[in-house]
């Protein structure tokens with residue numbers, strides 16, 4: 103691998119000092135205090151040097167010239183340097199693959215963990231003179247918004263409020279799927295956008311209807327564009343958007359403005375309705391409807407409530423459609439597992455019933471399939487980045503406070519599991535004595551990050567994935583056209599098939 107990359111990579115092949123310093127199993131205990139004498143200084147963390155450290159040119163050479171996805175470049179760097187290395191990506195980043203280091207990072211992240219911002223959203227906020235959305239906020243500002251949102255989103259039953267409406271959405275999704283006989287990511291994206299809209303806008307957009315209004319189609323297209331352009335910016339394809347309004351930036355601005363305008367309009371319409379009903383004495387909210395709760399939340403201004411909602415909208419649609427696509431892919435290429443899951447579903451709710459909270463609680467094979475899908479095809483390449491408030495020790499090196507740290511779960515999973523590509527949900531069943539349940543294993547498998555800054559929509563995301571899978575398998579057999587079965591996957595921001603997948607569905611007898 104090392105020789106291959108040196109041969110392919112025009113500049114690195116000139117570096118004489120490159121050596122394989124690490125074996126993948128060489129995990130060290132990294133929880134020692136930062137003042138111990140055998141701790142190596144930050145400068146000694148290995149990584150590409152010379153021209154690769156130059157601003158702009160360095161990252162362009164590293165990620166631009168190889169022609170490979172960013173993950174392949176990172177994989178080669180891990181092969182070269184071991185479980186920790188430094189790389190210049192505009193700022194210096196420390197990149198990790200050892201789960202013990204992940205634990206150290208999360209243990210030291212503090213009360214308001216700092217996650218470096220999404221640069222294209224940051225550029226937008228600056229140019230428009232707007233406050234950053236919560237997803238990009240830091241410190242106290244982030245903390246107070248997140249605290250308010252947690253009350254409504256991270257309780258064990260917070261997603262269940264939407265279960266019955268989301269069942270209806272999934273029924274519509276399956277109806278379209280049955281009529282079409284095939285499915286691509288566009289249909290999955292419609293399903294997840296519709297599902298998140300009932301949470302954020304408290305209403306359906308009608309994206310699964312046969313006659314979608316032009317207005318809603320525009321919102322849908324803008325939502326897709328925002329997801330794609332964030333991925334383009336974050337995966338290094340657009341590097342200049344922070345410096346000038348390049349094409350990626352202009353397209354992003356156009357789409358994001360449309361979404362913000364729509365979200366704000368719906369918020370104020372809902373607020374006016376709440377006030378009217380309060381005056382009439384007919385307003386009722388049990389505190390489980392997110393939009394109504396945020397409107398009534400005394401600790402938030404309207405702008406802050408809007409901020410949370412728009413962060414959820416942009417965080418929620420693309421991510422879940424991509425993870426759902428990976429899950430359905432795994433079930434389609436593993437028909438025996440698909441059949442076992444179908445048996446569980448039919449035994450609990452039959453072939454027509456809705457997915458109820460009590461049935462969901464009993465669907466252990468479904469949950470095992472989703473977890474296994476995350477393990478086999480980890481959905482997000484980066485995303486769990488941190489900058490720590492204090493110095494810490496990672497893999498024996500001192501890492502100063504404020505350094506950008508990237509935790510690479512796909513690499514950690516590859517090292518942890520010899521059978522990384524084998525889809526075996528049974529490994530997660532409680533009846534399995536060998537089930538891994540230690541903290542490090544849980545950290546590398548969770549696609550939602552960890553700690554106070556973990557994904558705000560994780561309960562909703564899981565619920566949407568569960569409902570869609572249950573509803574599809576209740577009615578349809580899921581397969582892929584032969585070409586799609588061999589498609590490769592690569593990370594943009596999320597893991598995606600290199601060529602669009604074409605699922606083929608047939609009605610069950």
Ligand code: HEM
Nearest residue numbers: 237417418421422425485550551552555556557558559563
């Ligand atoms: C399977 C789908 C999803 C995946 C894989 C995913 C993954 C993530 C990850 C890795 C983070 C960063 C966590 C960290 O820094 O520790 C995150 C943050 C976030 N996610 Fe998700 N997410 C998904 C679905 C959703 C949904 C459905 C929503 C909204 C309803 C959402 C809203 C957010 C928000 C608002 C944040 C920022 C939280 C903050 O900064 O406090 N996500 N997500």
